[in-house]
Amino acid sequence: MTTNGAPYAGQSLIDTSIFTTLQSKIDEESTVRDELKEIVDKLSKQGRTTQSILSRIHNVPSQSVGTEVLDPCMKALEEQRNSVSSLAEAASKFPFYKYNFVWQREIQNVVSSFQLWHWLSSGKLKSIEEVGEYFRGEFAILFAPTVPVNVKDADTFHITIEDYLLALCSTIEELARLATNSVTLGDHARPLQISKFIKDVYAGFQLLNLKNDALRKRSDGIKYSIRNVEGVVYDLSLRGLVPKDEDTMKME
Structure with a gap:
């Protein structure tokens, strides 16, 4: 029993089954x-x-x-x-x-x-x-x-859309790396193909109003990939190694 509704000393004030649940x-x-x-x-x-x-x-x-x-x-x-x-x-x-x-x-x-x-x-x-x-x-x-x-x-x-776009950013980064390594392997057409593709993708990203901070930062990084690939293409152009338009179109 209790006095005036107060519990006896040592009596729990809560139902321990709450924590068991x-x-x-x-x-x-x-x-x-x-x-x-x-x-x-x-x-x-x-x-x-x-x-x-x-x-x-x-x-x-x-x-x-x-x-x-x-x-x-x-x-x-x-x-x-x-x-x-x-x-x-x-x-x-x-x-x-x-x-x-x-x-x-x-x-x-x-x-x-x-x-x-x-x-x-x-x-x-x-x-x-x-x-x-x-x-x-x-x-x-x-x-x-x-x-x-x-x-x-x-x-x-x-x-999710975010997963799709973040994955695409990773793909672009890998392609930018491939552009440089393709030249090392003697493939002078692939950097042009990569350059056109990632520029088209970036143009698509610019249509988006991105609210996700991580995604916005990753998509901004595409600009650096474009810059790197443009550097590869420019170097090929200076050395006269850019394939003729018909050869490039055939590859694409």
Whole structure:
């Protein structure tokens, strides 16, 4: 009993089940993170393989890129594609913005690798919708026809616009590096092709009103990539090594 409603000395003033319930929720969230991290770790390991293959473009002649880089890279990307689809299926069971930090970096990396592979194959850029279509993987029937992109009205896994654009910035940086190394390998047409492409991409970025500070800073960096590639093209021009227009168009 109590006096005037006051508890006896030593009697708890709170219901300890409150904290027991909180611990259960903490354990549950930890289990979810571990489940997602297991898939992301697999995706990360596959990504290192993909990036290792793509790095060969800096020391492989253009005529050998198909067999030595593009073909093995396609197989590596297919493995990542299935992991992304698995991640999409698992992550869509939980609130997106509560857990997206677990996979955000790896999604950007794999999208960047895919864009670079596709550019090396065709000289073109994939839209965010086309990226989503590619990464549907083996769970297309069970999960969805595509990995969702830029979802606004549902709390499900998706590739965000920010992820897509940040990945594209990384692709541009790698292409700027390739422009210099192509000259070393005796390929004088590729820097012109790269120069035109990244200038077109930067023109697209200028149409955007970016609110994300990190994204705005990364996109501003494209200017430096353009400047570096322009320096390579200018040097080729001074040495009379710029290919004729018809040769460049044929390559593109």
